[in-house]
Ligand SMILES: O=P(O)(O)O[C@H]1O[C@H](CO)[C@@H](O)[C@H]1O
């Protein structure tokens with residue numbers, strides 16, 4: 001048992017899917033796992049382990065934002081020996097050709113968070129996806145005929161921006177979409193020499209103003225989950 005995860009050693013698989021929303025973790029376990037067992041309810045941050053095509057795999061919520069995912073990633077790696085951390089999240093599109101329900105693989109994650117500036121004494125650090133997981137995800141998506149886009153994403157510290165036009169600067173520099181955790185996950189994984197990848201589904205568009213409902217965000221991201229499960 002760690003500070004925020006009420007599991008025993010061995011309860012959590014080496015590969016874990018990490019949605020921000022704990023109810024999405026429950027839905028993943030109930031919809032895709034064989035014999036799912038709940039290993040965490042502390043703070044309502046549900047965590048489950050089961051098997052998928054016979055391989056042990058886990059899913060757990062991380063909460064929203066870099067501080068929250070960093071706490072869970074640290075404990076999963078250091079206290080439970082997790083090796084492959086795969087974020088499965090929603091994101092807002094920054095590009096005209098990145099459409100609602102598109103799947104995006106985050107090759108790298110820019111950020112408005114100050115945490116890495118603090119860590120590296122004011123210098124920049126470029127958080128990147130694990131190449132092996134990234135290539136496996138590309139292959140799984142191809143095999144399943146699920147189109148994916150890949151590139152730089154923004155891990156923002158703000159969901160509600162003061163300046164709603166601020167996305168245009170990131171958009172101009174090729175950033176595909178915004179979410180709130182990948183840069184933190186990639187950095188913690190790199191620090192501990194384990195693997196991380198963020199697979200995102202576009203839930204709304206800053207460009208067109210379209211959005212999906214929160215129920216849809218909880219349950220309709222099957223393509224992204226199917227890709228992630230092939231990485232176990
Ligand atoms: O759908 P999840 O995984 O929570 O991800 C996105 O949704 C939340 C904001 O609504 C943030 O956590 C953001 O990163």
Ligand SMILES: O=c1cc[nH]c(=O)[nH]1
Pocket residue numbers: 090091092093159178179180203204
């Ligand atoms: O616009 C969005 C959509 C999902 N997640 C975010 O952080 N922003």
